[in-house]
Amino acid sequence: xxxxxxxxxxxxxxxxxxxxxxxxxxxxxVRWVALVGAIVSFLVTVPLYxxxxxxxxxxxxxxxxxxxxxxxxxxxxxxxxxxLWLVLLTSFITVVVVISAWEVITERVNQYMGAFLILxxxxxxxxxxxxxxxxxxxxxxxxxxxxLIIGIWGGPNKIYAAFKFFIYTLLGSxxxxxxxxxxxxxxxxxxxxLSWHKLPLGSTxxxxxxxxxxxxxxxxxxxxxxxxxxxxxxVEAPTGGSAVLxxxxxxxxxxxxxxxxxxxxxxxxxxxxxxMIALSLIAVIYVGLVALVQEDxxxxxxxxxxxxxxxxxxxxxxxxxxxxxGGIVQMIAHGFVSGxxxxxxxxxxxxxxxxxxxxxxGVVNTMPKFxxxxxxxxxANCGLPGTAGFVxxxxxxxxxxxxxxxxxxxxxxxxxxxxxxxxxxxxRVYLGPVGNDHVKELTDINAREFLxxxxxxxxxxxxxxxxxxxxxxxxVSVTELLRHVATSxxx
Amino acid sequence: MIDKLSWVxxxxxxxxxxxxxxxxxxxxxxxSARRTRTYILTLLTxxxxxxxxGMAANDGKTIYGFGGMVVSxxxxxxxxxxxxxxxxxxxxxxxxxxxxxDMLRGGELFTISMFALxxxxxMISGSNFLLIYLGLELLTLSSYALVALRRDNAVxxxxxxxxxxxxxxxxxxxxxxxxxxxxxxxxxxxxxxxxIIASGKVNHQVLVFGLVFIVAGLAFKVGAAPxxxxxxxxxxxxxxxxxxxxxxxxxxxxxxIIIRLLVEGLLPLAIDWQQMLALLAVASLxxxxxxxxxxxxxxxxxxxxxxxxxxxxxxxxxxxxVNGNTYNAQFAYSASMFYIVTxxxxxxxxxxxxxxxxxxxxxxxxxxxxAGLNQRSPLYAGVMAIAMFSLAGLPPxxxxxxxxxxxQALIASGQAIYIGLAVFAVIMSLIGAFYYLRVVKVMYFDAxxxxxxxxxxxxxxxVLSVNGxxxxxxxxxxxxxxxxxxxxxxxxxxx
Numbered sequence: 001x002x003x004x005x006x007x008x009x010x011x012x013x014x015x016x017x018x019x020x021x022x023x024x025x026x027x028x029x030v031r032w033v034a035l036v037g038a039i040v041s042f043l044v045t046v047p048l049y050x051x052x053x054x055x056x057x058x059x060x061x062x063x064x065x066x067x068x069x070x071x072x073x074x075x076x077x078x079x080x081x082x083x084l085w086l087v088l089l090t091s092f093i094t095v096v097v098v099i100s101a102w103e104v105i106t107e108r109v110n111q112y113m114g115a116f117l118i119l120x121x122x123x124x125x126x127x128x129x130x131x132x133x134x135x136x137x138x139x140x141x142x143x144x145x146x147x148l149i150i151g152i153w154g155g156p157n158k159i160y161a162a163f164k165f166f167i168y169t170l171l172g173s174x175x176x177x178x179x180x181x182x183x184x185x186x187x188x189x190x191x192x193x194l195s196w197h198k199l200p201l202g203s204t205x206x207x208x209x210x211x212x213x214x215x216x217x218x219x220x221x222x223x224x225x226x227x228x229x230x231x232x233x234x235v236e237a238p239t240g241g242s243a244v245l246x247x248x249x250x251x252x253x254x255x256x257x258x259x260x261x262x263x264x265x266x267x268x269x270x271x272x273x274x275x276m277i278a279l280s281l282i283a284v285i286y287v288g289l290v291a292l293v294q295e296d297x298x299x300x301x302x303x304x305x306x307x308x309x310x311x312x313x314x315x316x317x318x319x320x321x322x323x324x325x326g327g328i329v330q331m332i333a334h335g336f337v338s339g340x341x342x343x344x345x346x347x348x349x350x351x352x353x354x355x356x357x358x359x360x361x362g363v364v365n366t367m368p369k370f371x372x373x374x375x376x377x378x379x380a381n382c383g384l385p386g387t388a389g390f391v392x393x394x395x396x397x398x399x400x401x402x403x404x405x406x407x408x409x410x411x412x413x414x415x416x417x418x419x420x421x422x423x424x425x426x427x428r429v430y431l432g433p434v435g436n437d438h439v440k441e442l443t444d445i446n447a448r449e450f451l452x453x454x455x456x457x458x459x460x461x462x463x464x465x466x467x468x469x470x471x472x473x474x475x476v477s478v479t480e481l482l483r484h485v486a487t488s489x490x491x
Numbered sequence: 492m493i494d495k496l497s498w499v500x501x502x503x504x505x506x507x508x509x510x511x512x513x514x515x516x517x518x519x520x521x522x523s524a525r526r527t528r529t530y531i532l533t534l535l536t537x538x539x540x541x542x543x544x545g546m547a548a549n550d551g552k553t554i555y556g557f558g559g560m561v562v563s564x565x566x567x568x569x570x571x572x573x574x575x576x577x578x579x580x581x582x583x584x585x586x587x588x589x590x591x592x593d594m595l596r597g598g599e600l601f602t603i604s605m606f607a608l609x610x611x612x613x614m615i616s617g618s619n620f621l622l623i624y625l626g627l628e629l630l631t632l633s634s635y636a637l638v639a640l641r642r643d644n645a646v647x648x649x650x651x652x653x654x655x656x657x658x659x660x661x662x663x664x665x666x667x668x669x670x671x672x673x674x675x676x677x678x679x680x681x682x683x684x685x686x687i688i689a690s691g692k693v694n695h696q697v698l699v700f701g702l703v704f705i706v707a708g709l710a711f712k713v714g715a716a717p718x719x720x721x722x723x724x725x726x727x728x729x730x731x732x733x734x735x736x737x738x739x740x741x742x743x744x745x746x747x748i749i750i751r752l753l754v755e756g757l758l759p760l761a762i763d764w765q766q767m768l769a770l771l772a773v774a775s776l777x778x779x780x781x782x783x784x785x786x787x788x789x790x791x792x793x794x795x796x797x798x799x800x801x802x803x804x805x806x807x808x809x810x811x812x813v814n815g816n817t818y819n820a821q822f823a824y825s826a827s828m829f830y831i832v833t834x835x836x837x838x839x840x841x842x843x844x845x846x847x848x849x850x851x852x853x854x855x856x857x858x859x860x861x862a863g864l865n866q867r868s869p870l871y872a873g874v875m876a877i878a879m880f881s882l883a884g885l886p887p888x889x890x891x892x893x894x895x896x897x898x899q900a901l902i903a904s905g906q907a908i909y910i911g912l913a914v915f916a917v918i919m920s921l922i923g924a925f926y927y928l929r930v931v932k933v934m935y936f937d938a939x940x941x942x943x944x945x946x947x948x949x950x951x952x953x954v955l956s957v958n959g960x961x962x963x964x965x966x967x968x969x970x971x972x973x974x975x976x977x978x979x980x981x982x983x984x985x986x
Contacts, residue, residue, distance in 0.1 A: 019869075068892075070973040071899065111869070133895070137886035144880060147928070151936040152865075159936055163928060170924055174917040177895070181902045182910070 002063040003048055004077040004128045007087060008121045011041040011094065015117030022110025031102055034113035038098045041120065042091040052084055054472050057480035059130060059194070067134070071184075073191050076131040081477030082258050082328060083127040085470060086251055089335045090127070092459070093247045094120040097240040099452045100343050104239065104350055105153065112153060115145040116240060123248050127255060132180040132191040135259075139216075139252060140173055146241065146249065153238040161236035168229040172219035176256075179212035183264070197263040197484065200491040206268035213261045220253025223313060224283040227306045234302035235355070239346025242298065246305050247339035251331050254312045258328075258481065262316065266485040269317070276317040281410045283310030288417035292424070297348075297355045300425055301341045304381060307414060308334045314411055315396040318403045319485060324478045326395025329470055333380075333388035333463055340377040340456040344370075347449055348429075352438045357428050361435025366442040371430045373445075373453040378426045380460045382419035388463035391470075497556030500563040503543045503571060504612050510536040511605040518598035526595045530586055533601040537579045537608075544572040553982060555618065559680055562618040566750065566828070566979035570615050570743045577740040577835050578608050583954045584843040585732030587947075594640050594730060603640075604736055607633035611744035620669045620679040620756075623748055627665070627712070630744065631658050634737045638729040650728025657711065657721040665708025671701030672756075681756040688759045699763050705752060706767045713745045715771040715805060716778035719798045723782075726794035727856070731849055734790060735842040738797060739835045746831045749808065750983065754824060761812035769809045769912065775802025776919040783926045789845060789858045792926060796882060797838070799923055804830045806916055807897040813904045817984075822903065825980040826896035829973055833881075833893045833965065840878040840958045844871055847947050847955070858930060863939025871945055872934045874959030881962050883927040884920050888966040894920065896973065 001009075014037025022030040052060060059078030067075040079087060097116055105112045122145070125138035143166055151162035183196050186205070190196075201209070219226045230250075234242045262269045269276075284307050291303035308330065315327030347370060348363070349355055364371035380387035383394070393415065401408030434440050445453070463470060498505075514536070518529045548568030555562050582604065589595050610633060613626025635658065639651035673679055675697040676687040687693060707718060714722040726734050753764050779799025786792035807827030811820040848855035848864075848871075855861075865872040881890035894916075901913040947955070965972055 019873075066970075067968075068970040068973060070970060070977055071895075108865075111865075137891070140886045140891070144885060147931075148935055151932060159932055162932070162936070163925070166928060167921065167925060171918075171921050174921055175914070178898065178902065178910075178913055178917055181895070181899050181913075184899070185903050185905070 002061060002077070003044065003051075004061050004079065004124075005063055006044045007041065007048065007091065008077075008125045008128065010044055010121070011037060011091075011117040011124075012121035014038075014041070015114040015121070018110045018114035018117065022114065024107065024109060027106070027109040030110045030113060031098075034098050034117060035095075037117050038091075038095040038120070041117075042095050045088050045091040045124070048079060048084060049088060049469075049473075052079075052473060055476055057081070057477045062130075067131075071133070071191070072189050073133045074131045075134060076192065077128045077134075078130050079128055081474035082481070083255065084473055085328075085332050086127045086248075086255060087124050089251075089332055090120055090123045090248050092455075093244060093335065093339050096339065096343065096452055096455055097243055099448060100243065100346060101240050102448050104346070108152065112149070112240075115149050116244065119145040119149075119244065123252065126252050130193050132183065132193055132196070134191075135193065136173070136177060136180060140170075142249065142252070143169060146245070149241040150233060150237045153241070154236040156236075157232075158236045161233045164229045165233045168219055168226070172216040175212045176216035179209050183209070193259065199264070200489050201265065203267060203271075203490055206265040206489070207271070210261055210265040210268035210272060213256060213265070217253040217256035217261065218279075220256070221250055221309050221313060222253070222306060223279050223310070224287055224306065225279075227283070227287065230306060231299050231302040234305075234342070235296060235298050239343060239349065242342040243339045243346075246302075246342055247335040250305065250309055251335065254309065254316070254327070254331055257313065257316055258324075262485050263481060265489075267488050267490055269485065270319070273317045273319065276313055277407060280310040280314035280317070281407065283307055284314065284411055284414040285417070288414050288421070291421045292417060294421075295357055297345050297357055297425065297429070298342070300357075300421060301338065301345065304341075304418065304421065305334070305338050307418065308338070311393055311396050311411065311414070314407075315392075315399060318400055318407065319482060320399050320402055321478055321482060322395050322402065323399030324482060325471055325474055326392050326399055328474055328478070329395060329467065330392025332470060333392045333460075336388050336456055336459045336463065337377060337380045340453065340460065341381060343452060343456070344374050344377060347445060351442055354438075357425060359436070360429040360439055362431065362433050363439055363442065364430045365434050366439060367444045369450065370445045370453075373457060374430060375426065376457055376460065378422045380464070381422045383415055386461070386464045388460045390464055391467045497554050500554045500556030500561050500616070503540045503547070504609060504616075506536065506543065507540055507605060507609050507612065511602055511609065514605065515598070515602045518602065521598065524595065525586070525590045526598050526601065529598045529601050530582070533582060533605065534579055536605070537575050537582075541572050541575040541579070544568045544575060548572055548979070551978070551982060559682070560619045560622055561616045563616055564979075564983050566983040567615045567747060569975065569979050570747050571612055573832055573835065574608065574611050574615075574740040574743045577743070577839060578604060578736070580839050580843070580954055580958065581732070581735050581739060583950055584839070584846045585735060587951065588732045588846045588849055589730070592641065592730065594732070600637070600640065600732070603633050603636050607637070607736070608740065611741060614744045615747040617748075617751065618681045620673065620681065620684075620752075623751060624662075624666060624669060626744075627748065628662060630741060631662065634658075634741070637733045637736060638725060640733060641730050644730075646728045647730060650725045653721055653728075654725045661708050661711030661718070664704045664711065668701045668704030668706075668708060671697060671704065675701065681751055684756045685758060688757065691759075698757075698760055702757065702760055702764055703767070706764055706771070709745070709749055709752070710771050713742065713749070713801050713805075714798055715801050716774040716798055719775065719778060722798055723791050723794040726797070727788055727791045731790065731842065731846050731854070731856075735839065735846065738842070739838050742801075742831055742835055746804070746828065750824065753808070754811075754820070755983065758812070758817070762815075765809050765812065768805045772802045772805035772809060773912070773915065775799060775805065776916060780919050780922045784922065786926070787858055788856050789860070789930070790856050792858065793838075793841060796923065796926070799919065800830075800834050800882065803894065803897055803916060803920070804834065806912060807900050809912070810900040810904045810909055813906060819900065819904055821977065821981050821984055823900035824984070825973070825977040826893075826900045828976040828980060829896050830893040832972065832976065833889045836958070836965070837878050837881045837890060837962055840874055840955065840962060841882070843951070843955050843958060844875045844878070847871060847945065847951060858933055859937075860940075861930065861933045862937040864934040864945075866939050867941075867943065868945040870956065874955055875934060876931050877959050877962050879927040879930045881966070883924040885924075886966065887963070889962050889969060891966065892969040892973070
């Protein structure tokens with residue numbers, strides 16, 4: 001069994017075992033098994049980075065076996081510079097999420113932990129799949145655990161949110177399925193994604209494929225105007241669910257653009273780049289303004305996620321090296337930062353059971369340690385140099401200016417809004433005199449929460465101060481992708 | 492090879508007929524309320540029959556018997572094997588339910604369901620219009636009796652009445668269509684009719700006229716819209732054990748006669764019947780999915796879901812022949828066969844759960860009766876969730892591959908209209924996802940009405956677990972069953 005298979009199946013095996021044998025009576029054991037499972041699956045992914053050959057755009061750690069012979073579907077895995085860090089991000093966030101749920105989840109612990117571990121395996125599968133059907137299976141399968149996570153452990157309006165999440169994302173993916181089958185027939189009976197990259201396609205076919213993929217990935221990212229499910233879902237989802245959703249699931253969509261839309265339909269991608277850029281800029285600017293007026297912390301961070309993901313798609317569709325690499329770096333950075341933001345909100349919510357900004361004020365007086373972490377993450381969220389948030393945004397803006405000054409300017413304004421809503425929220429929640437009795441009774445974070453936030457803080461700082469490991473890995477892959485996308489595939 | 496009397500072609504039928512009579516006699520001496528002796532004998536017989544048909548199917552040989560009246564080919568034998576297993580599972584799930592409702596007195600449930608199975612067998616292996624019709628009638632007459640098994644129950648009697656009247660009309664349609672074909676071609680033999688039509692010497696209009704009636708009759712039998720009216724009422728009204736009995740295994744037989752009549756007999760008219768089936772499929776998807784959303788009764792919802800699923804299955808048959816080119820046919824028809832087999836597997840699981848819950852003294856027919864099942868029994872909630880997600884067509888469950896195969900058949904045709912149909916089907920299955928999700932929602936998100944745990948006899952528990960696991964395992968490795976269906980269809984088309 002190869003490393004990638006292990007990365008996928010170890011968490012799924014642990015998760016399944018928890019579902020089958022775990023009970024609430026032995027919740028303690030369940031938590032430990034879940035933590036061991038998450039750590040083991042993280043450790044399994046580490047050699048992917050240490051053994052990764054920089055300087056080649058070829059797929060690495062490739063595994064291939066026949067799976068459904070009738071349709072020539074293969075169990076075909078591999079990672080390149082575009083997907084490597086996303087795999088590591090997924091296994092890392094899973095460890096953090098397991099820690100975050102430790103004492104918070106007391107009912108049906110085994111199902112909660114099991115769902116997250118299985119979800120983690122599925123998401124790694126999405127990033128590692130090189131076969132269209134394998135990709136689709138993992139892509140769709142993530143809906144099942146996430147639906148249950150939102151619906152079982154979510155807030156008061158959880159059922160509405162769970163349905164909205166499921167139906168929205170399912171519609172997109174089903175259209176993608178039609179596109180996948182179309183490509184299968186076009187390519188003479190192959191589901192190999194890499195071979196699709198070389199397939200010559202007419203402009204009508206490319207446009208059709210581009211929009212079928214757009215339906216799947218834009219909803220997942222989510223891009224304006226199909227982003228409306230995200231705030232609803234974030235507000236209702238439990239802390240861990242929000243963290244995984246923002247940190248990883250949104251990346252499934254952005255990754256899809258890189259792996260499918262751009263290389264398979266390059267001409268259509270160029271033709272419709274104006275649309276993608278326009279939608280991204282609307283996300284960055286308009287949704288940033290929407291975030292400014294939110295009363296609910298989770299909603300604010302959710303809208304800020306939409307704005308930050310706008311940077312990612314913007315970077316991709318300006319078609320230069322800085323933009324695309326910046327987009328990918330932004331994906332990883334947003335994974336750490338948004339994960340941290342949601343977990344931070346979770347820490348407050350566990351104590352006060354409110355996410356309204358108005359219910360807080362002066363938290364720094366009662367929770368100094370926590371406020372320090374929150375400050376770091378807030379700064380990362382506004383893109384302060386030295387934090388993870390800075391690198392990607394800066395690269396994207398630079399790339400955008402290179403291609404068109406006005407686009408660059410538009411993107412840059414987002415930094416102002418980002419700073420405005422994040423800092424204003426920070427001020428209202430943490431600074432000033434103690435707001436009310438709830439805040440007065442707050443206790444600072446315990447060792448578990450300290451550990452969880454430190455892990456993320458280290459990642460955020462490391463990526464901000466020394467982003468080389470991230471960019472080195474993807475350099476060649478990005479160049480290769482751009483070279484490929486620049487070549488017309490019209491027959 | 493055509494033999495005057497190939498007994499080997501009908502060994503399973505003979506075993507079934509003899510044992511059905513023997514069991515009816517044995518039952519006379521049984522006094523136990525739960526009919527343990529009858530039950531075990533029935534299961535043993537069915538197991539033997541399943542092995543016999545499975546072995547014959549595995550042989551891969553095609554044998555014509557009785558002067559070409561019956562045919563034993565891989566497709567037929569696999570379908571028979573699956574139908575037999577489905578009936579065994581049905582009886583395992585249904586016995587405790589039936590015993591609680593005093594439906595086992597006289598042991599008719601066992602003997603009549605064996606006759607129903609015999610009817611399916613004759614339908615499946617009939618190679619002659621008359622024989623196929625006889626098999627169909629044997630099945631439907633047994634079904635009417637089974638629906639009416641609870642004589643003192645007004646709802647069940649009403650359902651039986653509706654079923655009988657509409658079913659008789661459908662049979663009439665079918666018979667009328669067949670007689671017209673006979674008039675035009677002068678033969679009742681499936682292969683003979685094919686040859687005569689293919690020669691092009693027959694008046695096309697007469698054939699199409701007959702075809703309309705045949706398709707209408709078949710649509711009635713599979714419950715495709717707009718001939719679906721009986722399905723919700725009968726599903727809801729019949730005792731749940733019987734609902735499963737008429738909703739699972741007979742679908743396999745219905746698929747077989749569609750293949751025998753339309754493909755083996757009337758393939759030269761494919762252009763005509765494909766159009767009709769496309770209309771039926773679109774109507775079924777539309778009616779089934781939209782009506783299912785509004786249902787609060789679980790059995791009724793599953794009935795509408797069946798209509799929608801049949802619509803999807805029919806789409807596979809629609810894409811077979813393009814511009815007179817039959818290259819696609821084997822892929823398309825094997826996609827439909829895969830669809831129907833996995834559909835039956837999933838239906839068994841979902842009704843198994845309903846039967847299990849219904850045993851607790853009330854009928855457990857409303858969707859809300861499933862509330863909080865996850866807290867009461869994570870295992871059964873898991874099985875039901877797997878069944879629902881599979882029906883919704885979500886990977887990694889087997890229902891996804893069924894939909895994938897059908898969509899692939901449609902898109903492979905390369906015709907814009909078929910690709911449009913595929914997109915339509917996809918959107919409809921999105922609507923379908925909504926009501927399947929609601930069942931999962933009720934089980935996992937709502938609070939349970941009672942806190943009592945769900946208990947089940949050991950056999951039911953074991954079979955249900957295997958049933959649920961199979962839906963998942965076949966979803967992870969669907970290749971084997973797909974290949975099996977493809978080979979079976981190829982062998983059938985080769986004749």
